[in-house]
Amino acid sequence: MQNSKLSPQMKDPVAAGDGFTLVELLVVMMIIGVLFAVLLVNFKGVKERSRDGQRKSDLRQIQSALELYRADQDRGAYPTALSSCGSSLTRGSPAVTYMQKIPCDPRSTTSYQYSSSGTVYCLRACLENVNDGERDEVKLGGNNPAITGCTLAACSTEAKSFTLQNP
Numbered sequence: 001m002q003n004s005k006l007s008p009q010m011k012d013p014v015a016a017g018d019g020f021t022l023v024e025l026l027v028v029m030m031i032i033g034v035l036f037a038v039l040l041v042n043f044k045g046v047k048e049r050s051r052d053g054q055r056k057s058d059l060r061q062i063q064s065a066l067e068l069y070r071a072d073q074d075r076g077a078y079p080t081a082l083s084s085c086g087s088s089l090t091r092g093s094p095a096v097t098y099m100q101k102i103p104c105d106p107r108s109t110t111s112y113q114y115s116s117s118g119t120v121y122c123l124r125a126c127l128e129n130v131n132d133g134e135r136d137e138v139k140l141g142g143n144n145p146a147i148t149g150c151t152l153a154a155c156s157t158e159a160k161s162f163t164l165q166n167p
Helices: 022-072 136-140
Strands: 089-091 096-099 113-116 121-127 160-165
Touching: 022 089, 022 096, 022 121, 022 160, 136 160
Parallel strands: none
Antiparallel strands: 089 096, 113 121, 121 160
């Protein structure tokens, strides 16, 4: 087929000047870039909230294990210290296992904070989402509030704490 025999309805698009200009292509690329940036920021927040949800779930699981531990003790006491994360919570001979594996913080893989006098305990995790509705300053009021009976270190200024105590 030769170009000279093309009908008037079938024009060569390059020859006719039908195409995208450089400006149009740049505008489309900028719009895609802005959308990508917005989605990336939103995705970061979703990951933070997901890790915070895991932290709160971990603390509640540890709390359940501590209550089972206390119920089996003659004096009804809590352990004065917890093993490091990844190890089990056991007691007695023969050993009774209350938790197979004490969970670690999902981001730093360190243990959650724990303190106990034997009769009361506190568990604390530092949250990444500073707007979390269950953070201590919302539940208890004030900025980085002191919790009665807790001797745990406060979270850093860019993080907020979530604390559980014995019921």
